[in-house]
């Protein structure tokens with residue numbers, strides 16, 4: 001590490017929270033290091049479109065170094081934070097090759113986000129990828145495309161059926177968006193491309209524990225979403241928990257008594273049913289002597305600092321504060337707030353700290369072509385109007401002008417022709433790629 005006299009700000013995580021905290025410090029006399037386990041800032045809200053071949057992974061992500069290239073006080077480090085020593089003010093991280101290095105800090109901002117939760121059943125991961133990272137999206141894409149290809153290569157309807165059955169666990173925004181997109185992929189993009197199968201026969205099961213999809217939305221909006229899902233052919237099963245996932249089927253158990261257990265033969269199970277804190281959060285909480293909530297989030301004070309640690313903040317999905325939802329706006333505003341607090345504190349440590357006030361600009365969810373929901377304060381939009389608003393919001397927050405233009409072009413082409421061009425799949429590393437079918 002470089003020796004320096006300026007205050008050192010270490011930001012763990014280059015998602016929305018971390019990036020906005022770093023940017024808020026661009027004019028400050030501090031040295032900022034963004035420690036990120038991947039090389040890119042990923043726009044998670046469009047991961048499901050990447051998974052279903054609508055947009056490329058490059059158009060929903062931007063290299064962090066590129067995003068921060070003009071911010072001369074900012075450094076980017078590739079590594080995964082593993083431990084923190086609050087006494088010594090040092091974070092230890094794993095490098096890409098597994099070796100470790102240390103980062104000394106005066107201010108620490110943790111914006112490491114959440115990961116998919118399998119609720120104690122991590123054995124499901126191998127069969128049911130989640131939807132939180134670029135790796136997840138590309139794995140899901142591979143599973144989807146391979147399933148249609150497998151079905152085409154089989155000779156009987158019975159053999160094909162499990163390959164043409166897709167189960168999505170979780171009826172929140174990501175599950176709903178993913179289920180709708182799989183039906184669109186099957187009925188529009190792939191419609192004329194196969195000779196033995198009719199991709200439109202793809203059965204998409206949406207498995208959800210609640211009594212309605214999108215429970216975080218107003219009841220009327222979630223009813224509108226359900227209607228659209230029915231219209232596009234998604235088969236929704238409410239009030240059920242997924243209780244087993246294998247490589248060949250998925251089991252659900254009804255929440256209501258008497259318990260009904262159902263098994264569906266399927267080769268593709270996708271998991272969007274819940275999130276939990278990333279592993280670093282646990283070590284952080286232990287080292288700082290603070291509690292985590294049931295999902296592993298860390299409770300913060302009104303200025304978003306960790307209780308008893310005025311120089312450590314948690315922002316974004318990982319923070320637990322006033323029941324704020326895990327959405328991009330909360331992370332962006334939180335990151336910005338903490339960045340400006342540090343800017344003030346680094347020049348005047350006696351300055352009083354302002355409490356974080358969240359301005360709710362609402363939430364949105366895509367259902368299918370021409371249908372989306374937007375809920376902002378008293379405003380409720382669904383159908384076409386919601387869809388247009390959804391598009392404007394997402395383009396506005398996508399990082400990089402090139403990504404915005406590229407995504408708009410892709411959307412327009414898909415809208416006009418139904419085609420999806422981002423369907424390339426890879427087999428993995430060169431060794432597996434050489435013998436992919438073993």
Ligand SMILES: Cc1cc2nc3c(=O)[nH]c(=O)nc-3n(C[C@H](O)[C@H](O)[C@H](O)COP(=O)(O)OP(=O)(O)OC[C@H]3O[C@@H](n4cnc5c(N)ncnc54)[C@H](O)[C@@H]3O)c2cc1C
Pocket residue numbers: 012013014015016017018035036037038040041042043044045046047048079080081082111112113114131132173174278280315316317318326327328329331363364365
């Ligand atoms: C599929 C999907 C769809 C979504 N749709 C919407 C939507 O439509 N609207 C909306 O507002 N929100 C949406 N969200 C939520 C939104 O993306 C999150 O609220 C937001 O990304 C949170 O930002 P964050 O900075 O807290 O965490 P993240 O964006 O998750 O960033 C955390 C970063 O920390 C890195 N990291 C993790 N652990 C470590 C470590 N130990 N060391 C170093 N780096 C680490 C990760 O690699 C990641 O880059 C969606 C999320 C998903 C997954």
